[in-house]
Amino acid sequence: MKTLLVGEYREGKLLNSTYELFGFASQFGGETAMLLVGSDAQLPAFDGTLYLADAAIYGEYNPDVHKKLILQVIDKEQPDAVVFIHSSYGWDLAPRIAANLKIGQVSEVVAITGIGFETCCCNGKMRRTVKPATGRTVLTIQAGAFPAVQPGGIPNVLKTVGDTASALNFTGYEPADKKGIDLAKADVIVSAGRGVGKKDNIPVIAALAKALGGELGASRPVVDAEWVTHDHQVGTTGQTVSPKLYVACGVSGAIQHLAGMKKSDFIIAVNKDKDAPIGEIADVLVVADVMQFVPALTAALTR
Amino acid sequence: MKLLVCIKQVPDMESRFKPNSAGTWYSDSDLAWRMNEYDEYAVEQAVRLREQLGDSSELTVLSIGPDRVVESIKKSLAMGCDRGVHIQDPAIHEKDPWQVAGIIAAYAKEQGFGLIFTGMQSQDRGSAQVGVTVAELLQYACATTLVGFAFDNGVVTAKRELEGGIKGVVKLPIPALVTCQLGLNVPRYPTLPNIMKAKKKEITPIAVADLLKEAPLVQTTSFHPPTKKGAGIVLEGDVNGLVEKVIGIIKEKTAVLR
Numbered sequence: 001m002k003t004l005l006v007g008e009y010r011e012g013k014l015l016n017s018t019y020e021l022f023g024f025a026s027q028f029g030g031e032t033a034m035l036l037v038g039s040d041a042q043l044p045a046f047d048g049t050l051y052l053a054d055a056a057i058y059g060e061y062n063p064d065v066h067k068k069l070i071l072q073v074i075d076k077e078q079p080d081a082v083v084f085i086h087s088s089y090g091w092d093l094a095p096r097i098a099a100n101l102k103i104g105q106v107s108e109v110v111a112i113t114g115i116g117f118e119t120c121c122c123n124g125k126m127r128r129t130v131k132p133a134t135g136r137t138v139l140t141i142q143a144g145a146f147p148a149v150q151p152g153g154i155p156n157v158l159k160t161v162g163d164t165a166s167a168l169n170f171t172g173y174e175p176a177d178k179k180g181i182d183l184a185k186a187d188v189i190v191s192a193g194r195g196v197g198k199k200d201n202i203p204v205i206a207a208l209a210k211a212l213g214g215e216l217g218a219s220r221p222v223v224d225a226e227w228v229t230h231d232h233q234v235g236t237t238g239q240t241v242s243p244k245l246y247v248a249c250g251v252s253g254a255i256q257h258l259a260g261m262k263k264s265d266f267i268i269a270v271n272k273d274k275d276a277p278i279g280e281i282a283d284v285l286v287v288a289d290v291m292q293f294v295p296a297l298t299a300a301l302t303r
Numbered sequence: 304m305k306l307l308v309c310i311k312q313v314p315d316m317e318s319r320f321k322p323n324s325a326g327t328w329y330s331d332s333d334l335a336w337r338m339n340e341y342d343e344y345a346v347e348q349a350v351r352l353r354e355q356l357g358d359s360s361e362l363t364v365l366s367i368g369p370d371r372v373v374e375s376i377k378k379s380l381a382m383g384c385d386r387g388v389h390i391q392d393p394a395i396h397e398k399d400p401w402q403v404a405g406i407i408a409a410y411a412k413e414q415g416f417g418l419i420f421t422g423m424q425s426q427d428r429g430s431a432q433v434g435v436t437v438a439e440l441l442q443y444a445c446a447t448t449l450v451g452f453a454f455d456n457g458v459v460t461a462k463r464e465l466e467g468g469i470k471g472v473v474k475l476p477i478p479a480l481v482t483c484q485l486g487l488n489v490p491r492y493p494t495l496p497n498i499m500k501a502k503k504k505e506i507t508p509i510a511v512a513d514l515l516k517e518a519p520l521v522q523t524t525s526f527h528p529p530t531k532k533g534a535g536i537v538l539e540g541d542v543n544g545l546v547e548k549v550i551g552i553i554k555e556k557t558a559v560l561r
Binding site for chain 1: 314316317319320329399400401404423424426427428429430431432435436439440444445446447448462463464465466467468469470471472473474475476485486489518519520521522523524525526527528529531535536537538539542543545546547549550552553556557558559560
């Protein structure tokens, strides 16, 4: 067995998530090579073949160009699996590789099973086992599902060159919106999810946050619906937090939200759906209507 | 310019999902259906572009599935799409992303669409493959995960959402396909007059057999709930009792209450 891992590099840095690919590879077994469009100043520490293309030439994001580099290396390495992180880089590139080679792709793999690969579905509520029908396969692995492994060592670097022609033109990055509150400093965060029902109910959640001496957090749908501002958002595209107490009110627990708060010391979830994925990581799941339970808890705390 | 938006109908994600008799997908009984949330943003963005371009443009909405998906097509028409295409397939859930993309590409190939919009993924299968694969099959330029979109002079300026909230800006020429992330815009609610107007808009049925040329590349062997780790405790009962228990737990397990 042989895997070709595709590392990630952004804003001049090798991304730490790259090491999760090694975590996957150590479970998958066999030989490992990596392809990185990056820089020789930031090499991943592992003892194997590293195909390195210069990001200064091929860009940090240019799927047309990166696709051709990856296809070239696949042709040379003949791997059984080509593995990406399921990220804005990976889910953008992986289907292009699979379609070009007409091979099966399994997205957002959370585990390797005897038959195939376990993946998430139905907003993280359910799982599927998916078996590729082709000998070679493209995989994207869920961020955080496999441990970050630093194999150590010095890679055997093979400089990789290719075609730079592309229809796309990447013009740069826009920084994250950092104004407003810094949730990372809060000891207590009480978050509102879609289950709070409507914008008018947000003050009820904010009142509990105040009663516990904490800050108001929010899940993505609540921010998208403009019930609260983006600086309250917890999750992959918001802030990553680890307070002493995290209270999730009407938050279903999409993986992007869990990734931003699962390291909290103690998690209480309030949800009327006993099967909501938030229950997977909560220390306490209170099965109740948010708008009945939360005001009652706030009243008892401030009595 | 001809525009296309591809939508999927999915169950409400608050539903209880039970495996079907084959054990490979959910049973579709007792489910409430709605438009895939990501696709609502795609429809809204496509309608805004249709309004920007005016009557020199035409916007088609496409969905694959059994008869019930016509409801989602009608909603898109009421939001402002001009015409609908219903690719009839009662067993679309058995097709893999490669086949679904193949069906869409087979339809779109002869149509000369300048821009195609899709959601970045579906809420139920969530593979994030179909849009990009359609672009590859049609050899269109493609950018995924859009939280910003502008179109001027044949060039799309796309803002892609990256991890940590930063955005990547990319320009792509038409023909192009973009996949839309949540929060790209604020999808409109269809108004009653527009719902009435939409009733007169044409929905073309096409049999899936006319477009399906590909065999699957992956196979789902099982659909099941996650293994319960059972680490946490579950509290149920009347609200006052729950409040008392939760305060007790906060006092015992955390140092946040003095």
